[in-house]
Amino acid sequence: MDDKIIKVRGVTVELEGVPVLRDLSLAVARGEVVAVVGPNGSGKSTLLRSLAGLVPVSAGSVEVFGAPPVDGPAFWRRVAWAADEPAWYPGLTTREHLELMRAVHGEPRLEVEAALELFGLSARADAPPLNLSTGQRQRLALAAALIRPSELLLLDEPERGLDAAFRERLGALLAGYAAAGGTVVAATHDAALATGARQVFPGNQLTS
Template identity: 40%
Template sequence: MADIEVRGLTKTFGSVHAVEDVTFTAASGQVTGFLGPNGAGKTTTLRVLLGLERATSGEARIAGQRYEDLVQPRRTVGAVLEASGIHPGRRGRTHLSLLARAAGLPQQRVDQVLEVVQLGAAADRRAGDYSLGMRQRLAIAGALLGEPEVLILDEPTNGLDPAGVRWLRDLLRELAGRGRTVLVSSHLLSEVTQYADRVVIIAGGRLRYTGPVEELAGDGQSFEDAFLRLVDDDKQQEVRR
């Protein structure tokens, strides 16, 4: 199994605790939603998980290893932190072909993932002519090239129209159904609850909840109410400090 395990993770920038003692697991065969307000520490956590930042203390592992120790990272992990790292003058197919070549992946995967993300008809257009939603699909295609066991997405619905959001939701459920580990960071609560099995909520860099979606709400309150209560509790604690 290729679970994601974060244990006691702390990341500081000078005197600022971006993430403080965060612990959670994202299991294979499930979609885990990673939720929190802006500035909660979600992206910092993902950057540490993907080896882009070094933890101050604690650890973040994928399939029992740090990202930098993975022998074939693109075959283990596919990730999208932003869709802006695509050269605007490069054609979609060329972009994916270069990624595949750099990772030692077969070129036939390029056409396969283009069909998965429904960009086959636009594959030979320049990325600079793509809409934001199309660039997001192209970035997801790049993440899928290595048929990874783990998929990590940060705000993946950004720029997608309603049909694109539905497509992404179905894709994530399909991947989880095939035993993949899917971790999705988002601020769209109502959307995440439609496809996530479990959620991890952080606020102010600290863990506020981890568990099944259906167990968070209760006693007549909605998921949104419960989320906002957790975030508000965190703000109140900050005021009392």
């Protein structure tokens, strides 16, 4: 059985006429944690966006779950995404944001109170997200991505704003997600997160 849920073959992506990814190939199996690494501007976010069907490829092909990714509800029901800070609902508390995710997605991976505890947000559960610290807001964004069911987690610099202790916990959370059959692709500058994962360098084509 072919267990590759991501297949990128000879992909070139041009932005404003400039090739950002060149002839990139990558295959990712179910249950893998892949760290997309490299310097600023090397195409990490662009690779993630191409996996989500958010940027067109000018050559080659991308398949996720056996078909080209399409930025639509069927795709996003299977894929959780955490990249730039999301827009928060000003009238809802931190807890209510997680309750919303739980209500709309069904079959949550975590109960809301357990997620608040796991992400270190219990003490601030009644505060609106805009009254949280930067790192607390990033924890909430990650909690929102991880509370809902998904098969693939696409993360762009999930370590952004997190303290050292929580970065370590994040590594364990992602490993747990993969051990339960999920697949993670995370662009990261965090050495520890990358060390625990299979590393892919979009700028150097050192992929498999």
